[in-house]
Amino acid sequence: MTTINKELLLTKIGSRIRLLRETKGLSQQDLAALCNFEKTNMSRLEAGRTNPTITTLYKISQALEIKLSELLNIDEL
Amino acid sequence: MTTINKELLLTKIGSRIRLLRETKGLSQQDLAALCNFEKTNMSRLEAGRTNPTITTLYKISQALEIKLSELLNIDEL
DNA sequence: AGCAATGTTATCATGTATGATAACCAACAA
DNA sequence: TTGTTGGTTATCATACATGATAACATTGCT
Numbered sequence: 750m751t752t753i754n755k756e757l758l759l760t761k762i763g764s765r766i767r768l769l770r771e772t773k774g775l776s777q778q779d780l781a782a783l784c785n786f787e788k789t790n791m792s793r794l795e796a797g798r799t800n801p802t803i804t805t806l807y808k809i810s811q812a813l814e815i816k817l818s819e820l821l822n823i824d825e826l
Numbered sequence: 827m828t829t830i831n832k833e834l835l836l837t838k839i840g841s842r843i844r845l846l847r848e849t850k851g852l853s854q855q856d857l858a859a860l861c862n863f864e865k866t867n868m869s870r871l872e873a874g875r876t877n878p879t880i881t882t883l884y885k886i887s888q889a890l891e892i893k894l895s896e897l898l899n900i901d902e903l
Numbered sequence: 904a905g906c907a908a909t910g911t912t913a914t915c916a917t918g919t920a921t922g923a924t925a926a927c928c929a930a931c932a933a
Numbered sequence: 934t935t936g937t938t939g940g941t942t943a944t945c946a947t948a949c950a951t952g953a954t955a956a957c958a959t960t961g962c963t
Contacts, residue, residue: 753889762880776909783871785889787953792911798951803839803876804832804922807903810830826884826894853939863957866921876920879950 753825760797761823763805768797769813769820787799828901837874837882838900844872846890846897860889 752763770780781791785808793799794809803817810820830838847857858868862885870876871886880894887897 758881758884777911778909787955788910788950789912790950790952792909793951795896796911798912800881800920802879802950803883803898804835804877805951806880807835810903817903818895821880821898822895826887834917843926854941855939863921865940866942867920867922869939870921873941875942877950882921 751825754804755800756794756797758826759800762801763795765820765823766809769815770795773813780809780812784808789815828902833874834903836877838903839878839898840872842873842897842900843886846892847872850890856884857889860895865871 770777775783776788777791777795778788781788784791784805790799794801794805807817808814810817813820833894835890846852853865854868854872858865860884861868867876867899872881878896883897886896892899
């Protein structure tokens with residue numbers, strides 16, 4: 750259980766969202782729409798350029814039809 | 827996979843943190859110290875009176891020595 | 904060539920999370 | 934009584950997430 754820094758944490762989560770989104774064949778636009786926000790904000794999230802709140806991540810998990818814990822199921826975290 | 831409202835989401839997460847904290851025999855003070863913040867902020871979090879960022883939740887998971895996905899492993903979410 | 908789709912960055916206003924301090928309550932021990 | 938521990942709430946300043954718009958680059962299609 751090694752602690753990683755904030756930047757790495759955020760990029761890992763962003764990459765995880767991107768992976769799951771692409772697996773479902775959705776564009777950033779599509780996923781953003783399902784979450785009721787703009788594609789620009791999805792781009793920012795996936796790039797790890799923001800520190801999302803749990804409600805934002807929950808909206809994404811719902812749009813991806815997975816559990817919140819699955820969205821954040823990243824080996825290193 | 828039913829969508830719940832924000833307030834319920836936050837109280838469920840707060841309760842989850844409290845449960846895990848008490849299971850480890852830690853006071854709010856103890857856990858807050860491990861996370862490098864004040865006990866008042868831990869109280870606020872557990873009460874669901876704030877919408878935590880993922881970095882805050884990550885700090886807590888590290889302090890509790892569990893994975894982030896385990897911290898958020900709540901049936902309904 | 905134009906055009907639509909996809910994704911990115913910059914920027915802004917507004918709301919709110921965080922970090923901190925102080926005041927308070929309850930339970931309990933000295 | 935006094936002091937300690939555990940927890941709560943109110944409040945404040947500062948930083949930043951969110952929601953939104955605009956501008957831009959690519960790619961691929963017609």
